[in-house]
Amino acid sequence: xxxxxxxxxxxxSPRKMHRAGDVVDVDEQTAERLIRLGAAAPVDKTAPKVDxxxxxxxxxxxxxxxxxxxxxxxxxxxxxAKATDVDEADEGDAPxxxxxxxxxxxxxxxxxxxxxxxxxxxxxxxxxxxx
Numbered sequence: 001x002x003x004x005x006x007x008x009x010x011x012x013s014p015r016k017m018h019r020a021g022d023v024v025d026v027d028e029q030t031a032e033r034l035i036r037l038g039a040a041a042p043v044d045k046t047a048p049k050v051d052x053x054x055x056x057x058x059x060x061x062x063x064x065x066x067x068x069x070x071x072x073x074x075x076x077x078x079x080x081a082k083a084t085d086v087d088e089a090d091e092g093d094a095p096x097x098x099x100x101x102x103x104x105x106x107x108x109x110x111x112x113x114x115x116x117x118x119x120x121x122x123x124x125x126x127x128x129x130x131x
Contacts, residue, residue, distance in 0.1 A: 003029045004040040097130060 003025055010018045018024055023043055024062045034040035095113045107126040111118040118126060
């Protein structure tokens with residue numbers, strides 16, 4: 001039976017549930033189906049497990065050549081992300097969008113804060129408006 005690492009919650013049976021990150025043994029047909037759907041990844045049996053201490057010692061020489069370009073790309077990406085956040089937030093005074101599980105009153109308050117009138121709108125309509 002192959003081992004797979006789950007990428008998301010999976011209910012194997014009504015009483016047996018697994019969380020994302022769990023490594024489980026399943027039959028080949030189920031493993032192929034979950035991997036094809038993107039819900040799991042195969043676990044490589046031949047890859048040796050490396051301790052954190054070994055990884056830091058052996059990886060220092062290899063990473064020294066690659067260490068310089070990586071931060072430059074990361075910094076550029078972060079700057080782009082910050083610029084996008086600033087553009088979207090405008091002044092930063094916009095209220096935080098309610099969670100999907102919040103009640104009608106919370107969604108109505110958000111709707112009013114955004115300059116809209118929530119009169120006669122149901123909870124589903126308010127959620128759909130801001131989705």
